[in-house]
Amino acid sequence: MSTIALKTLFIKEVRRFSKVWLQTVLSPLVTTSLYFLVFGVALGSRLREISGVPYIQFVVPGLVMMTMVRDSFLNTSSSLFQSKINGTITDILVAPIGAFEMLVAYVGAAMIRAVIVGSLVYVVALCFTWFPLHHVGWTLFFTAFVTATLALLGMVAALWAEKFDHLAIFPNFVLLPLAFLGGVFYSIDLLPEPWHTVSRLNPLLYMVNGLRFGFLGVADVSPLGSAAVVLVSFVFLLGLTGALLRSGYNLRS
């Protein structure tokens, strides 16, 4: 393994999103903060508590997770796909870089971006409603594994996609609906059957509720159950991404 190449690729990816921070950091921060202001602050005061937690606090972990899911996915998918389209992927493919280094560098940089934006959303929320983290360990666990999992999904999407429309399917038609239906703004306990059961098929539900348990100590699903779903997703996507990179799928002809 080339540690210099790994370090260089990781720093390159971090610098790539840092150079366009208005688009990669500020834009999602503003969007998510608006959600928080509308649903948490404006409407939240009129809603009753959910699971014993004021609504304004209830939505915070969901919004943080929704932001991290989106940004982690977008960082790897847009970077890798653009490299494929503009041909600069050649610089990496002719270098002594294996699948492992590519995977660690791309996923690591995406996690950094997601954690920065997620932390800023949390800081904005704290300006309106102060609450300490209930379980720091679970918060770190779900932050790390969910951002890594979505970064891996972003790599798979970028490898598979052959045009920008293909790539847009994931954030617009998969991640956003799953996040909205995954209990970001409500508890699934409020849903009637069969929607309560159907919601349990949504992997984003476990990611949102895992972080909610870390933040607030309440969740619709036990943290162990959420952790199991997240870990299975992570391991599956890790294996898939590694196999695709090793085979050169849609990279090496």
Next chain:
Amino acid sequence: MKPPVLRCRHVVKRYGKFTALEDLSLEVYEGEIFALLGPNGAGKSTLIHCITGLAKQSEGTIEVLGFDTVDDFRTTRRLVGLVPQEINYDPFFTPLESLMIQMGLMGVKPNRERAESLLRTFALDEKRDAYTRTLSGGMKRRLLVAKALVHEPRLLFLDEPTAGVDVELRRELWQEVEELRAAGTTIVLTTHYIEEAEKLADRIGILHKGELLLVERRESLLERHGGRSLEEIYLELIRKADGRQAA
């Protein structure tokens, strides 16, 4: 004769039912300039891609200085440099940053002095801090050559480096190629400008529809054909091969 820097043995490359390279065997020796000629679609870029890691051969083996390009890819890629046919650039970075990044990617500790020296060599020092998207076509082409040299490769591939390049820049590029050869770098180039190959190359290889029709020293090839130009010899060989296949 010196040991081969590059050895391809029975290389076959298929894309589905289409065979791009057919049982190709070739050796390139240290310090020489080897010109690979052939019409569009002959398989020149495919062969270069198989050697540099952009593609994987379906059959056969490729060795660079005795190392297998599949099993020992980390070693062979450190030894090889590639100037790709298509111009590419990362719009996020400047020429100086691009060179520093490429050094790191090639496993070499980024060295600012080396990067600046390459920028001077390729007359890019005035644009070192400009975004690469603002560079002219010629400058982008020169940056590609500089990037291919950051790790001081023993074997350099130039895949049609002068395509769409003006006369002045072509001359500068070929002068640089001569200097690299003088410094001991082995060079494999593809070009559609046959007169350039005639002037520069030590040996000529002619590839047609995935088959290597000929590999010969330039002098003996020209001598054997009694004073005819390389372009005439090339066209005759291609026509004969087409005629054989049609028959």
